[in-house]
Amino acid sequence: MKLAVVGGGSTYTPELIDGFARLRDTLPIEELVLVDPAADRLDLVGGLARRIFAKQDHAGRITTTTDIDAGVADADAVLLQLRVGGQAARDKDETWPLECGCVGQETTGAGGLAKALRTVPVVLDIAERVRRANPDAWIIDFTNPVGIVTRALLQAGHKAVGLCNVAIGFQRKFARLLDVNPSEVHLDHVGLNHLTWELGVRLGGPDGENVLPKLLAEHGDAIADDLRMDRKIIDRLGVVPSYYLRYFYAHDEVVRELGTKPSRAAEVAAMEKELLAMYGDPTLDTKPELLAKRGGAFYSEAAVDLAASLLGNGGSPVQVVNTYNNGTLPFLPDDAVIEVQARVGHDGATPLAVPALDPLYAGLIANVTAYEDLALEAALRGGRDRVFKALLAHPLIGQYEYAEGLTDRLIAHNREHLAWA
Structure with missing residues (x-):
């Protein structure tokens, strides 16, 4: 079995490698290729x-290359975890929207649109190279914004499934609070990527007992603190929203907060510098605590599980993934990409049935899906007017004056990545 990781020079990668080493019985990798244009980072990470494979007695061979075509040749699965423009572009995504009084964030709002515009064309080019190399290869997309990128891949006819670590993070958290094995915890996880709610937490399987009311009653403060939301909001909803919902439920508060501190990108850039220095230590053979x-968190375990299922090598039969709606949420088009529990196998992902949603959730999902339609159109075809319409449609923006100002800023800060600008 051969896997390729495009974006293999990321400081994330040792987390992935550690999972591959620990879970080799689930996903027996014989060859792993790390692909990245940044040769200096690739050498350190590779x-x-x-050393991690050697430390854990994994017999698989790890190679590195800056050549995408060589890296994906004959791969059974390709994981995408790239960041076009690096942390410097992310830093801009998180700062210039604040000038218009809007949230600056890398996966939603204006910053998320900028990332989509930079990323979709690059990902589609990589996917075509994968298809030429091996039409049967699966593409696992961890590249944000996952929903939009996965939809671009699927609409272009690629064998692709989107993956996010939010659901597995909740699963592990709830398992600790309930003092049970994570495999016993199943989530009624519904929505779009980075716009999801845990409507139920079930023990034993998708049809097991719903212990969410017990969790909220006994651990509501801890859950609220972790989400940085008021406990009263969570109690009133009776569900657990993804922490990304804070951008919607407390938008103005978040904008004020973001304006008083360095961007997350600046924090991560400093962290990456320290991590890369650690990776260069020839005695380091485990992923550092930093x-x-x-x-x-848990990205590696989710990736191993998904890859194993897609390649017919075991893996959990039900996983939370990003895939076509196909009637699961009846108020969305079939080709919308949703994030829900799905049965996963060598033929791909089939969403499980979802109960009728409260309009409180369905309305926001429909609104953001409409934005994603326009965002993908802008990413594929370009043009200032398409960018403006996507921004105007986003519920975190939605005002003409804001959309105009954000359009100008987005184009100005991303010209080098936009072929049409």
Whole structure:
């Protein structure tokens, strides 16, 4: 079995490598190729990756390359975890929207649109290279904004499934609070990528007992603190929203907060510098503790599970993924990409049935899906007017004056990445 990781020079990668090493019985990798245009980072990450495999007696071979075509050749699955423009572009995404009084964030709002515009064309080019190399290869997309990027891949006919670590993070958190094995916890996880709610927490399987009321009653303060939301909001909803819902439920508060501190990108850039220095230490053969603060917790375990299922090598039969709606949420078009529990196998992902949603959730999902339609159109075809319409449609923006100002800023800060600008 051969896997390729495009964006393999990311400081995330040792988390992924550690999971591959620990879970080799689930996903028996014989060859792993790390692909990245940044040769200097790739050397550091690749060296640590080999030491981690050796430390854990993994027999698989790890190679590195800056050549995408060479890296994906004959791969059974390709994981995408790239960031077009790096942390410098992310820093801009998180700052210039604040000038218009809007949230600056890398996956939603104006910053999320900027990332989509930079990313979709690059991902589609990579996917075409994968298809030429092996039409049967699966593409696992961890590249944000996952929903929009996965939809672009699927609409272009690629064998793709989107993956996010929010659901597995909740699963592990709830398992700790309930003092049970994570495999016993199943989530009624519904929505779009980075716009989801846990409507139920079930023990034993998708049809098991719903213990969410017990969780909220006994651990509501801890859950609220972790989400940085008021406990009263969560009690009133009776569900657990993704922490990304804070951008919607407390928009103005978040804008004020973001204006008083360095961007997350600046924090991550400093962290990455320290991590890369650690990775260069030839005696380091485990992922450093600092990596846990970088983000992406449990990404490796989710990726292994998904890849194993898609490649017919086991894996959990039901997983939370991003895939076509196909009637699951009847108020959305079939080709919308949703994030829900799905049965996953070598033929792909099929969403499980979802009960009728409260309009409080369905309305926001429909609104953001409409924005994603326009965002993808802008990413594929370009043009100032398409960018403006996507921004105007986003519920975090929605005002003509804001959309005009944000359009100008988005184009000005991203010209080098936009072929049409």
